[in-house]
Amino acid sequence: MATAPSQRARVRRAPARADYERATIDAILDEALVAHLGFVIDGQPYVIPTLHARIGDDVYLHGAASSRMVTMLGAGIPACLTVTLVDGLVLARSAFHHSMNYRSAVVLGHARYVEGPQERAAALEAFTDRLIPGRWEEVRPPTRQELKGTRVLAMSLTEASAKVRTGDPVDDADDYALDVWAGTVPLTVEPGVPVPDARLRDGIAPSAAVTDWAAGAARLQTKRNA
Known part of the structure; x- marks a missing residue:
């Protein structure tokens, strides 16, 4: 659906499952509870699980101000953020065609430090309400010391794509005659x-x-x- 925002964001494997509509990407980001952030520091690749929250055209991250990850991302190294929702196991008649039904999103780009107090406050509130909507209003807000020790980062959704698989297994024609149960197990x-x-x-x-x-x-x- 739609077109890829860039060549590097284009889905190459099983492109028929690609979806570049922002509504699809936003929905996946908003439902997923955990994101994985990929980047390279000193030639070494890292993939770190993290909490995220989307507001409009940006996805926000946060971490300790002293964190090397936060420092390097704030300095502008390239980053890749991914989320995946697994909806079911797809059990085919052959081992080769077993699969999963899933919804995933990939965001490419660079993170920036969030410095403005209003944007920073909105992001911190979004992190809390991302877990339980309305929770921010029920709890103690961060202290000045807690805020000092926390940095907030934002990544633009300019280069983002989604990939979705739904439905039944796709078996080879001859395999449909096998006496093997096939279908999906929802997760x-x-x-x-x-x-x-x-x-x-x-x-x-x-x-x-x-x-x-x-x-x-x-x-x-x-x-x-x-």
């Missing part, structure tokens, strides 16, 4: 019952933000599995 991430902190004072129940999010996530998975 989901579902919220469980909130477990209180061992040091939580008596009489404090989960907030509406927590319970509403858990119920909404459960409904979404039920709808997706239907």
Whole structure:
């Protein structure tokens, strides 16, 4: 769908599964809880799992101000951020054609330090509400010391692509006659019952933000599995 924003962002393997629409890319980034950030420092490649949050045309990251990763990314080294959502195992009649149904997004480019106080505050709020929407308003905000020890980075979504696989296994024509079960096994991430902190004072129940999010996530998975 649409066209690749650049040659290096173009999906080459199974290009029919590519999707360059921003709506698709945004939806995948917004649903995924964990991103993997790839970069090279001193000739050595690294891939680091990290929390992310998207606001408009940027995806935000954060880390300790003293982190080498944060320092090098802020200096402008090339970076690649990826997220993957696995929706199911695809079981074919042959070993060769086993696969997964998935939605993935790749963002290429350079990170920049977020210096403006308003943008920085919005990003920090987005990180918290990315986990549980509305949580930022329920908790203590960062102290000046905590803010001093944290750097926020942003990557533009200018060079981004998505890749999606859905549906049944695709077997060789002769294999459809085999007496082997084939199909898909859905995989989901579902919220469980909130477990209180061992040091939580008596009489404090989960907030509406927590319970509403858990119920909404459960409904979404039920709808997706239907």
